Amino acid sequence: MIRIFLTGYMGAGKTTLGKAFARALNVPFVDLDWYIEERFHKSIRELFTERGEASFRELERNMLHEVAEFEDVIVSTGGGTPCFFDNMEYMNGHGQTVFLDVHPDILFRRLRIATVQRPILQGKTDEELYAFIVDALAKRAPYYTQARYRFDGGHLESHRQIAESVQQLRKLLEV
Structure with a gap:
């Protein structure tokens, strides 16, 4: 059984790498934020605004526990997900966890062009x-x-880099 959680800051490439990795392994990909939005028929921004951070983080934790029961899945977490409750410990106990580490200069470049989609920026x-x-x-x-x-x-800027990263991640995780 494959259950892999990708963590890291916004713009780290969790969704980009997660989708490509899931395709390569022929397993479903779940973006936790998208999963929450589908379940509650509201955007993360709306849920955060309506409920406040504490209530949103509780909901996020509950949804994390739900997707952590899926088998053969790649899960991309929200950037803040690992930082609340025992979420990191929980993910470590339910699958393999990968921190996508990205230098601040690269995150700045990526996020600078994405400020419209990310209200906090x-x-x-x-x-x-x-x-x-x-x-x-x-x-x-x-x-x-x-x-x-x-x-x-x-190194997730081109199709070639993404494909190479998928191969490197497969080797690292031995899947």
Whole structure:
């Protein structure tokens, strides 16, 4: 049975690599944020706004526990998922965990063009955005680094790089 959780900061490539990896292994791919949105028929932003962070994180945890029961699946978690409750420990106990580690410079470049889709980033100057990323990574590092595997997510810019990363990840996880 294959059950792999991809963790890391927003823009790390969890969805990009997760979809390609799932295709290569011929297993389903679940993006936890998309899963939550489908279940509740609301965007993550709406749920976060309506419920507040504490209630949203509880809901997120419950949905994580639900998808962690799926067999033969690749799960991309939300960037904050590992940082709440015992989520990291839970994922480690229910499958293989991979932290997609990406240098702040690369995250900045990726997220700078995605601020429209990510409300938390809107309105930030380049300097504010970079500082925001560096600060968030420092706060989340103690959780991300609990993953069993650390993988360089900085090389997901082309089809070739994604294919190479899939092969490297297959080798790392021996799947």
